[in-house]
Amino acid sequence: MAPHPSPQVSSVCSLHSCPDIPKSISDDPRIQALLKCNGPLLEVDRVSLRATISESSELLSVLKEKIDRVQQTLNTLLDGQAKVTENLRAAKTLLHPIRSIPDDVLRHIFSFCVHEVCDLLKEDVAPDSLDSRKPPWALSQVCRSWRRVSLSTASLW
Structure with a gap:
């Protein structure tokens, strides 16, 4: 098992400075084999999985923060859209023939x-x-x- 899988970045995230999103470790043949049996792990596998847990926890926190910021931005944009829509409706009503x-x-x-x-x-x-x-x-x-x-x-x- 490779200690750090190569990152795969979404094109949308790259435009907005998203952190690199790693590939799923479930795609690794070694992980698939380990998931199918109850045998003990090799020390190298334990070290790699602990590193994955640590990195994933940190990345998850970063992603949650970014999602919160994007959600706030979305809410602000939706509020703005509602106000502009209301302005448009009111203006059209007032100018109706x-x-x-x-x-x-x-x-x-x-x-x-x-x-x-x-x-x-x-x-x-x-x-x-x-x-x-x-x-x-x-x-x-x-x-x-x-x-x-x-x-x-x-x-x-």
């Missing part, structure tokens, strides 16, 4: 909503403006400006 429709155009659109319902119901009388499910009420519950326009348009009621 519906917000710039003039009141007279809204009144005209609203009148089609009310009259269309009357036509569908084939009523010859004015719509029942007391029914909260009907257009005058529904339109007035969308937003403050629609409420103002809806309530100020007598023909809807």
